[in-house]
Amino acid sequence: MSNDSEVDLTVDSRDRGPVRTPMGEAWFMYRRNKAAMVGLVLLSFIVLATIFGPIINKTDPFRVVSRPRQSPSESPLLLGSDYLGRDTWVGILNGGRVTLILALCAGLMTVIVGILIGATAGYFGGKVEFVLMRFTEIFQVPPAILLGMLILLLWGSSVRNVVLAISFVAWPQTARLARGEFIRLRNVEYVKSARTAGASDWRIMTRIILPNALPPLIVNATLIIGGSILFESGLAFLGLTDPNVITWGLMLGSSRPYVFDTWWAVTFPGLAIFLTVLSISLVGDGITDAFNPKLRER
Amino acid sequence: MSQAGRSNSSSIRRVTLAVARRAAHTAFLLVAVITLIYSLLHLAPGDAAVALAAADGSDSPEYIEALRADYGLDKPFPVQVATYIGNIARGNFGDSFFFRQPVSELVAARLWPTILLVGTALSLALVGGVLLGVYSARRPTKASSHIVTILALFGFSAPIFWTGIMLLLLFSARLGWLPSNGMESVVDRGTGFSAAWDTMKHLVLPASTLGFFYMAQYARISRATMLEVLGSDYVRTARAKGLSERVVIWKHALRNAVIPVVTIAGFQIAAILSGGILVETVFEWPGMGRLAFEAVLRRDTPVLMGMLVVSTLIVIGANILTDIMYRVIDPRIRISKVV
Amino acid sequence: MSALLEVDNLTVKFGEFTAVDDVSFHLNAGETLAIVGESGSGKTVTALSLMRLIEQSSRGRITGGSIRLNPPDQPSLHITELEEDELRSIRGELISMIFQEPLTALNPVFSVESQLVEAIRAHRDISKDEARGMALNMMEKVRIPDPAQRLKRYPHELSGGMRQRVMIAQALALSPQILIADEPTTALDVTIQAQILGLVQDLKDDTGAAVIMITHDMGVVAQVADRVVVMKQSKVVETGPVEQIFHDPQDPYTKALLAAVPRLGSMTGKDKPEKFPLVGTEL
Numbered sequence: 001m002s003n004d005s006e007v008d009l010t011v012d013s014r015d016r017g018p019v020r021t022p023m024g025e026a027w028f029m030y031r032r033n034k035a036a037m038v039g040l041v042l043l044s045f046i047v048l049a050t051i052f053g054p055i056i057n058k059t060d061p062f063r064v065v066s067r068p069r070q071s072p073s074e075s076p077l078l079l080g081s082d083y084l085g086r087d088t089w090v091g092i093l094n095g096g097r098v099t100l101i102l103a104l105c106a107g108l109m110t111v112i113v114g115i116l117i118g119a120t121a122g123y124f125g126g127k128v129e130f131v132l133m134r135f136t137e138i139f140q141v142p143p144a145i146l147l148g149m150l151i152l153l154l155w156g157s158s159v160r161n162v163v164l165a166i167s168f169v170a171w172p173q174t175a176r177l178a179r180g181e182f183i184r185l186r187n188v189e190y191v192k193s194a195r196t197a198g199a200s201d202w203r204i205m206t207r208i209i210l211p212n213a214l215p216p217l218i219v220n221a222t223l224i225i226g227g228s229i230l231f232e233s234g235l236a237f238l239g240l241t242d243p244n245v246i247t248w249g250l251m252l253g254s255s256r257p258y259v260f261d262t263w264w265a266v267t268f269p270g271l272a273i274f275l276t277v278l279s280i281s282l283v284g285d286g287i288t289d290a291f292n293p294k295l296r297e298r
Numbered sequence: 299m300s301q302a303g304r305s306n307s308s309s310i311r312r313v314t315l316a317v318a319r320r321a322a323h324t325a326f327l328l329v330a331v332i333t334l335i336y337s338l339l340h341l342a343p344g345d346a347a348v349a350l351a352a353a354d355g356s357d358s359p360e361y362i363e364a365l366r367a368d369y370g371l372d373k374p375f376p377v378q379v380a381t382y383i384g385n386i387a388r389g390n391f392g393d394s395f396f397f398r399q400p401v402s403e404l405v406a407a408r409l410w411p412t413i414l415l416v417g418t419a420l421s422l423a424l425v426g427g428v429l430l431g432v433y434s435a436r437r438p439t440k441a442s443s444h445i446v447t448i449l450a451l452f453g454f455s456a457p458i459f460w461t462g463i464m465l466l467l468l469f470s471a472r473l474g475w476l477p478s479n480g481m482e483s484v485v486d487r488g489t490g491f492s493a494a495w496d497t498m499k500h501l502v503l504p505a506s507t508l509g510f511f512y513m514a515q516y517a518r519i520s521r522a523t524m525l526e527v528l529g530s531d532y533v534r535t536a537r538a539k540g541l542s543e544r545v546v547i548w549k550h551a552l553r554n555a556v557i558p559v560v561t562i563a564g565f566q567i568a569a570i571l572s573g574g575i576l577v578e579t580v581f582e583w584p585g586m587g588r589l590a591f592e593a594v595l596r597r598d599t600p601v602l603m604g605m606l607v608v609s610t611l612i613v614i615g616a617n618i619l620t621d622i623m624y625r626v627i628d629p630r631i632r633i634s635k636v637v
Numbered sequence: 638m639s640a641l642l643e644v645d646n647l648t649v650k651f652g653e654f655t656a657v658d659d660v661s662f663h664l665n666a667g668e669t670l671a672i673v674g675e676s677g678s679g680k681t682v683t684a685l686s687l688m689r690l691i692e693q694s695s696r697g698r699i700t701g702g703s704i705r706l707n708p709p710d711q712p713s714l715h716i717t718e719l720e721e722d723e724l725r726s727i728r729g730e731l732i733s734m735i736f737q738e739p740l741t742a743l744n745p746v747f748s749v750e751s752q753l754v755e756a757i758r759a760h761r762d763i764s765k766d767e768a769r770g771m772a773l774n775m776m777e778k779v780r781i782p783d784p785a786q787r788l789k790r791y792p793h794e795l796s797g798g799m800r801q802r803v804m805i806a807q808a809l810a811l812s813p814q815i816l817i818a819d820e821p822t823t824a825l826d827v828t829i830q831a832q833i834l835g836l837v838q839d840l841k842d843d844t845g846a847a848v849i850m851i852t853h854d855m856g857v858v859a860q861v862a863d864r865v866v867v868m869k870q871s872k873v874v875e876t877g878p879v880e881q882i883f884h885d886p887q888d889p890y891t892k893a894l895l896a897a898v899p900r901l902g903s904m905t906g907k908d909k910p911e912k913f914p915l916v917g918t919e920l
Contacts, residue, residue: 113463138330142610145572149594150335150602152347154342227457233457238591252460256580263467270460279454531741537690539756539807540728543721553746628746629791 026215029290036286043279046272050100053093061094061246062086069262082265083258088251092272095246100231100276102159102247106166106232107225113167114174115210115217121175122182123205133179136172144169145234152240162241166228177220181213215291222284225276233273248273316513320621324614329383331610335603336382340375347371349599351395366394391604396596401604404589409608412585414497415504416574422509424563427516428556432547434517435524446521449514458573462507469503476503479582489520504581508573512566516559524555557628564620567615639707641666641758641814641847642687647702649679649686656682656697658871664815666709667849669841671862671879673855673894679871680851684817687849688732689724690715707733708814730760733808737820739800743792749803750788756807775806778843798829805836812844819851833862855894858881867891 030036059065065087072080079088079225121132136195139147151165185191186209194208229248236249248269257263339346347366366372369392370381385392391401434442470478477500527533528551536550537543575587581587586605593601625631640663657679664670672680686811687704691697704716708731716727732836736742751850753772754765761768769788776784779802794798801821808816822830827904838861841848850861857881865882867875867890868883875888886892 101332130426134326134330138327138334141327141331141568141613142335142606143568143572143575143613145575146590146602146606146609147335147338149590150338150599150606153594153597153599153602154338156343230457234459234572237457237459237576238579238594240594251456252457252463256463259463259467266460266463270457270463273460274452274456278451281451445852531736531738532744534685534690535736535742535804536744537693538688540725540730540759541755542725542759543693545755545759550744550747554744576756629748630745630793 026290030286033284033286033289039279039282043283046276050093054097057090059087059090061091072264079268080264082255088265088268091246091251091296092269095251096272098245099247102163102232103225103228106163106222106228109167110170110224111174111221114171115178118178119176119182119205122179123186136175136235141171148235149240157240157242157243159245162232166231170224174220177216182209185209185212214248219284219288222280226280229273229277251270304432327614332383332607333379335606336379344396386607392600394598394601396598401601404601405608408589410584415583415585418505419499419508421485422505423512423516427513428520428559430517431520432524435521446517450518453511453514458511459576459580462577465503465507493540504577504583508577519562520559523558527551527554560624564617567616571609640664641707643705645703648692648700649682649697650700651697655871660873662866662876664847667845668848669850669861669865670864671850671852672866672868673852673858674868675853678868680868681819684819684851687735688728729756730811731813732815733813734817735804735808735821737823739797742804743800745792748789748791753807757810760811771810775810779806795824801833809840811846813846814848816846817849914915
């Protein structure tokens with residue numbers, strides 16, 4: 001597939017002037033995609049806000065700073081105060097930072113585990129593949145949120161355990177994708193020739209197949225990160241995460257019983273999750289399209 | 299005739315073999331998933347017996363000793379798993395620490411509302427999604443494609459419980475059209491038709507919340523496959539036969555276009571149950587999700603483990619059902635492909 | 638007396654592209670007319686236009702010309718001007734079509750029987766059992782062995798040749814005036830090709846239908862056609878009786894098409910194989 005697209009790209013670029021590298025070409029395609037650019041700008045804005053927001057406004061998100069239950073219109077605070085009088089906007093900035101770091105770690109871990117298992121299964125095939133894929137399947141049967149709940153209930157609600165719980169339920173998705181990619185690529189000409197030249201399995205897997213399988217895996221990683229944010233918020237909403245570490249999900253969960261009095265304290269953290277996951281999805285779709293222009297019509 | 303007889307008996311043999319393989323696979327999955335769930339307990343830090351009783355360990359030493367014997371906690375791991383599976387096979391999912399009641403009874407009482415909710419949501423998603431997909435495929439304009447894509451993206455991106463809360467704020471708190479929680483009104487419920495109507499009113503919000511999420515996705519898939527199918531040779535043949543456009547679309551094209559939707563929906567049963575748990579919590583729907591939430595609040599491990607086992611059974615059962623449906627819809631895989 | 642089908646100055650466009658350009662020909666009752674040309678010459682689009690299947694299935698547009706069907710003992714029908722429900726009563730009843738790809742032309746999820754019965758019941762107000770009887774009768778006519786058994790099968794359980802026979806059975810079930818066969822043998826094995834062509838010829842004689850045979854193969858033309866229409870790049874370049882086309886072709890393109898067919902004895906005196914001249918390059 002990446003062979004095909006390389007051919008395509010050179011043909012395309014002929015009538016557009018200078019020949020670009022595959023990465024340059026992908027960026028060129030990406031930039032022309034309006035939705036993807038909106039997603040990228042939005043995501044950059046969110047990331048910058050969560051990095052610099054808490055530096056500029058040093059208020060402790062758990063501190064009571066005003067009268068409780070003040071709506072944005074009657075409060076001097078940007079987004080009002082919650083049922084205890086904590087600043088919703090400060091919560092969103094600080095919660096975003098934790099949420100994003102947490103999702104990033106979970107995403108990274110998921111992708112690493114998933115690729116290791118999926119690549120091994122796909123590359124070696126046969127019995128290895130059979131055993132590994134049956135193993136993978138086991139994790140996909142029980143509802144993910146229940147598995148996550150049980151893990152956190154038994155292990156405790158630390159941030160580290162939340163990351164582990166997310167990876168624990170998410171890795172099969174990556175493993176299946178990686179397996180498919182490695183099956184597709186293990187018998188292409190350049191892999192065969194590398195094998196004939198005596199390259200080791202490890203070298204073929206990491207240096208030859210993996211780079212060619214990267215675009216769909218990168219897209220998968222964005223999906224996993226978006227999914228991690230949603231999953232964490234679900235666990236936090238159910239009260240299973242550390243109540244002393246602020247995340248968007250925790251804000252939602254703790255204000256939920258008072259939602260009829262303080263709609264803003266629930267609406268805005270949720271909106272933050274929604275916009276973040278949306279922008280990540282848009283970026284992921286943009287990357288898919290950029291690497292595979294033929295699929296765009298789908 | 300003799301040839302026909304032979305091919306019949308060989309196809310019976312093939313079906314038997316397929317069913318046997320499927321049964322073996324199902325048994326494997328069941329045992330493996332239960333083992334996985336049990337290992338989570340086994341590998342957890344601290345005393346498993348204390349975790350099973352209550353994580354604060356406030357229970358009496360006698361009760362903990364009884365648990366130790368019941369689960370065989372002093373024996374090696376494989377024996378423990380075998381004991382646990384044996385207990386489950388006999389319908390003994392353990393006892394709830396908090397409710398002082400067998401887990402099986404607790405779950406059984408909550409099963410029906412969950413099936414009602416998830417079933418309604420899934421039907422809504424499938425019917426609505428496919429209708430939307432067909433509609434937009436027949437008018438393949440930029441606008442219709444964008445609407446379906448945007449709906450699917452939104453469905454993907456919003457936390458489902460937040461969507462639920464937003465709907466609750468709008469339709470229940472603000473407009474007062476629909477009840478905000480539970481499955482039945484405490485007063486004025488009535489009987490017979492009026493009671494069913496009452497349940498339906500309670501069902502609308504949670505079922506739409508859960509269904510909408512998947513409806514947008516199914517619309518997107520059925521739109522794509524419908525576009526492909528509408529350009530296919532057999533649709534052209536159907537038109538060349540002089541069939542009405544209604545029959546061409548709703549019989550010839552649709553039957554083929556729903557195949558991928560059924561596949562995806564079958565894959566998503568576990569995810570839909572996950573979503574249902576969150577939605578039930580938001581709307582205080584008295585189903586399994588709500589029970590799971592209560593179990594976590596009370597640190598009631600046996601209930602949570604029992605729920606995991608039961609939902610595993612549901613998922614596996616639903617997968618078999620999807621498989622059968624799939625075979626009914628598509629004769630090409632009726633016998634050949636299993637698992 | 639006018640011809641069974643008269644096509645005058647037909648023009649079909651896909652967006653800006655003109656797929657059929659000012660095409661005129663006629664078809665007499667009971668004859669076989671071959672429309673020949675390379676792929677992309679507009680012959681399939683012409684065929685689909687005759688049934689007005691071009692709009693929904695391929696999003697083309699008939700922008701000019703007329704198609705007139707003159708069934709015996711019935712008033713003439715101006716196909717280009719009919720509404721969708723009037724067209725439906727023509728399709729399968731007066732004009733039928735079989736396609737190039739028997740593998741994909743039948744719906745994979747319905748049994749042969751249900752597809753045949755459906756085609757019959759779309760035009761005849763009869764019971765399912767009667768329609769089944771007609772379907773079985775047609776299956777025998779297209780010489781499918783063990784027809785009652787095969788009726789219960791699904792398309793994927795039949796071979797390509799068998800599927801094309803089912804398509805023919807379906808197309809001729811209601812004894813249409815015209816059968817359009819769009820490259821009916823191209824996707825089949827050589828031995829099956831001859832059988833299918835023979836079958837179409839026999840059934841044509843049997844039912845008295847006129848046949849429009851769309852093909853790129855001059856061998857097929859020689860075997861079945863009474864008259865020939867040669868198309869090139871959306872236009873008709875030559876029309877005439879089959880003898881004239883083969884013995885005294887007027888247009889250089891027709892000559893080139895004929896030159897591309899190896900003739901018995903044409904290699905006499907040559908000891909090495911030779912390349913065929915490519916159509917269009919040597920003119």
